[in-house]
Amino acid sequence: MSLLTVAGLTKRFGGVVATRDVSFDVRPGELVGVIGPNGAGKSTLFDLITGFTRPDSGDVRLDGRSILGFRPDQVACLGVARTFQKLRPFPEMTVVENVMIGAFQKTADVAAAREAALAALEAVGLGDRAGAHARALSTGQRKRLELARALATAPRLLLLDEVTGGVDQATVPALVRLVRELHARGLALIVIEHNMRVIMEISERIVALQLGEVIAHGTPAEIVRDRRVIDAYLGEAWRA
Numbered sequence: 001m002s003l004l005t006v007a008g009l010t011k012r013f014g015g016v017v018a019t020r021d022v023s024f025d026v027r028p029g030e031l032v033g034v035i036g037p038n039g040a041g042k043s044t045l046f047d048l049i050t051g052f053t054r055p056d057s058g059d060v061r062l063d064g065r066s067i068l069g070f071r072p073d074q075v076a077c078l079g080v081a082r083t084f085q086k087l088r089p090f091p092e093m094t095v096v097e098n099v100m101i102g103a104f105q106k107t108a109d110v111a112a113a114r115e116a117a118l119a120a121l122e123a124v125g126l127g128d129r130a131g132a133h134a135r136a137l138s139t140g141q142r143k144r145l146e147l148a149r150a151l152a153t154a155p156r157l158l159l160l161d162e163v164t165g166g167v168d169q170a171t172v173p174a175l176v177r178l179v180r181e182l183h184a185r186g187l188a189l190i191v192i193e194h195n196m197r198v199i200m201e202i203s204e205r206i207v208a209l210q211l212g213e214v215i216a217h218g219t220p221a222e223i224v225r226d227r228r229v230i231d232a233y234l235g236e237a238w239r240a
Contacts, residue, residue: 001064003028003188006082007057009048009210011041018044019071019212021058025125028159029109031189033203033224035196037233041212042192043085046159049190050082074166076105079154082147085162085192091135095126098134098145102152104138120148124178132141140171157188164195174201183195196234200224 002025009022019041026032034042047053049060060067062078070078081102089098099117102109107113121127124144127220128136137145143163150158163179164172176198183189183202189199193199199206199220206223208216217224223229 002026003027003063004049004062005028005059005061006045006049006189007059007061009043009055009060010095011048011053011055012096015210018054019048019209022209022212022219023058024207024212026188026190028156029183029188030035031115031183031191031202033199033220034192034209034228035199035206035233036193036209039211040209042120043161044081044212045209046161046190048194049053049075049159050080068210072090073105073172075156076153079156080152080159081150081157082159083143083150083161085165087139087142087146089137089142089145091136093134094130095132095134095137095145096121096130097101099148099152102149105153116152116154117148120151120169123151123182124148125174136239138169140175144177144178151182154179155187157190158182159188162192162194164198172198191231195210195223 004026007023009019011018024044026075036042048055051070067075096117099120103113103116103145118130121130124147126144126148164175179202203220206220207214208223215228215232216226
C-alpha cells in the first residue's frame with residue numbers, strides 16, 4: 001500500500017499553470033527524487049502536498065485517506081514534514097530553540113520538546129551547536145538545522161527541497177550521507193534536487209517535471225536515458 005498518493009494535482013495561478021495533472025505515489029520507506037528546470041512546479045508540488053496551497057483539482061492521500069484541505073500543521077501532525085529551499089531560521093534564538101519549534105507539533109511539554117530537539121540535532125550532526133545562536137551557523141549548518149527541525153516532528157515522510165542547494169561542493173558529500181542515513185532508518189523521502197549526480201545516487205525512483213507536467217517517471221537509469229528529460233532538462237552534454 002502506498003504511504004502517499006498524489007492524484008491528478010493541478011494548480012493555476014492566474015493564467016499560469018504551475019502543476020497539471022501530476023500523479024505518483026510513494027511507498028513506505030521509499031526515496032523518490034523530483035527533478036526539473038526552474039519553474040517546472042517542484043516547490044509548488046511540495047506546497048500542495050503539505051497544505052500550504054490548495055489545488056484546483058486532484059487529491060493528496062496519506063495511507064489511503066484524503067488530506068486535501070488540511071492545514072500545514074495538521075499535515076505535520078499526521079507525519080509529513082518538509083524543509084524549504086529558502087532558509088529562514090529565527091536568528092536570535094538558539095539552535096535547539098529553533099528545533100523545539102518543530103517538536104512542539106507533537107508535544108506541549110517543554111522538557112519533552114527539548115529532548116526531541118536535542119536528539120534531532122545529534123542525528124544531523126549539530127549536537128555540539130545546540131546552544132549557539134542560529135545566526136552564527138554557516139549555510140551548510142543551516143541546512144542541517146532546517147532538517148533537524150523537520151525531524152523533530154517525528155515524520156514518516158520527509159520532503160526535502162534542495163538540501164544541497166547553495167552549499168559549497170566540499171559540504172555536499174556529508175549532506176548526501178545524512179540523507180542516505182535517514183533513508184536507511186526507514187524514513188520515506190521525496191527529494192527535490194538539481195544536482196543530478198546526487199539525485200542519481202540516492203533515488204530509487206525519479207519523477208521528472210517540465211512546465212508543471214510529469215514528463216517521465218522511472219528508475220534513475222531509465223530517467224537519464226529518456227529523450228524528453230534530456231531535451232527538457234539534462235541537455236546533450238549529459239547524454240554524451
